[in-house]
Amino acid sequence: MTIAMVCMAVISAMEGGKALVVKPVLDEIFINKNNTWWGVNPLYILPILVVGIFIVQGAFRYASGYLMSYIGHKVVMDIRNLLYKHLQSLSLKFYKSNPTGTLMSRMTNDVFLVQYSVSNLLGEIIKEALVIVVLLGVLFYRDWKMALISILILPAAIVFLAKLGGKLRTLSKRGQERMADMNDILQETITGVRIVKAFNMEDRETERFAGRNTNYFKVMMRGVKYDLMASPLMEVVGSIGVAIIIFFGGMKVYNGVMTTGDFFSFLTALLLLYSPVRRLSSINNRVQQAMGAGERVYELLEEEPDITDAPDAVSTKPFNSEIRFRNVCFQYDSEPVLEDIDLEVPRGRMVAIVGLSGAGKSTLVDLIPRFYDVDQGAIEFDGVDIRRLTMSSLRAQIGIVSQDIFLFNDTVANNIAYGKPRASEDEIISAANAAYAHQFIMEMPENYSTVIQERGTRLSVGQRQRIAIARALLKDPPILILDEATSSLDSESEMMVQQALQNLMRDRTTFVIAHRLSTILNAHQIIVLDNGRITESGTHQELLAKGGIYSRLYKTQFFQGNEETTPIRN
DSSP states (O other), X not given: OHHHHHHHHHHHHHHHHHHHTHHXXXXXXXXXXXXXXXXXXXXXXXXXXXXXXXXXXXHHHHHHHHHHHHHHHHHHHHHHHHHHHHHHHSOHHHHHXXXXXXXXXXXXXXHHHHHHIIIIIHHHHHHHHHHHHHHHHHHHHHHHHHHHHHHTTHHHHHHHHHHHHHXXXXXXXXXXXXXXXXXXXXXXXXXXXXXXXXXXXXXXXXHHHHHHHHHHHHHHHHHHHHHHHXXXXXXXXXHHHHHHHHHHHHHHHHTTSSOHHHHHHHHHHHHHHHHHHHHHHHHHHHHHHHHHHHHHHHHHHTOOOSSOOOTTOBOOOOOOSEEEEEEEEEEETTEXXXXXXXXXXXXXXXXXEEESTTSSHHHHHHTTTTSSOOSEEEEEETTEEGGGBOHHHXXXXXXXXXXXOOOOSSBHHHHHTTTOTTOOHHHHHHHHXXXXXXXXXXXXXXXXXXXXXXXGTTSOHHHXXXXXXXXXXXXXXXXXXXXXXXXXXXXHHHHHHHHHHHHHHTTSEEEEEOSSGGGGTTOSEEEEEETTEEEEEEOHHHHHHHTSHHHHHHHHHHHTTOTTSOOOOO
């Protein structure tokens, strides 16, 4: 930055030199016809001087432009990295209330406007400000009284430009919000393209996107209206200043108080002055727009994570004894989801969680890795409240396989090794074998080096599940969460996934959310959630004998012919 500012100072000095050189050209050559400077005809010196000024100015303009672009791109790279890191620290609750498209818009469009501001506009502001200072110096050097007269009308214009800038900042922020609305629809329709096409809703989605696009267009055109006011205003102000100087300066030349060279040198400096002032007003408009985007970026950076490590958090020791829920209560906003949950799960036990949709099953298991924090009560690992443990050490002991499998747009090997990036090839293959995935992986074009497309859309549901199971096997966690891991499979795929799950669950403490009750017949303990409370608990036979909710659910599925499914075994 210091070097860039030195370069800009040189550029500004050269701009002042253009105005100063006018006087000797007029007075010495054209009027006094002086034919010698230091024994040399000035006609030989001045052309070289003029070309030299432009060469020096061009060289330093290039240097300052490059340096300011470097600074701008580097600063924004740091901001983007900081923003991404901050997003990773925010909890699931934040992501539930903020659409993906909106967050992507802040990471791309908003940060781009900030980048443009820092890379291009900051350098322009410094350069034009220095040029203005130098040219004002020339004006006061030539005639301080006329200099004061020529700039008296600037304050009124500056006040107007400041108000204009405030409106542009507000409109820029609103425009970025409308852009985020478009990104929301774009992200939704691309992700859900199968549903859009299945329901013949292409026209409706096109109309919905066009509506959001029109809203963005209207906001941006309002911004254009205010933006375009600045330049004509400064031109009018400049013309008034020039007109006044022509009158007063002309009178001085006419009365012999000022030489022709002095007058035209002053007038040249004044004309050169209004050009950077006009550009500065235009730059101010761009800056205000960038600040509107910057506010949105920093609003996101200032979002406080609601789940963090406690100041005295410690790393957990390897899980050894039990997981215990003590009077746990949890709610989303003001809506109770779980109430008075008391549950003790010894090491190596399999606990199945069943209940109707919306009973709180997924929320219950999401509390274990601290995706959310309990509102009341506590969850304990070996007698220690998990809020006193570091999240990294806690989550290192937990593996999750869910119904909605997420695979990255990366190789099969890297997807399996996601929880253990430095795993050897033998370890990856061993995990794939245990998950019954090795065979179909070897049939892929590049085996383990085959790149899986986004979300693994080219794989069947069963294949995606087995890669996810291999991922969990390689991580080798002592605690396992299975969230309806087999609910979307056909019979053949489910049989292979069940076999893979049996390998995965061996000697682990397992929480299973099951849609098909016939898969959990051998669970050590089955708990039934109803309206956020544990209403029943026991083995399969004990719950059948009670004739409660579990019994009714099981009999309903039995009569629907779902009993052929292989049970998950511990």
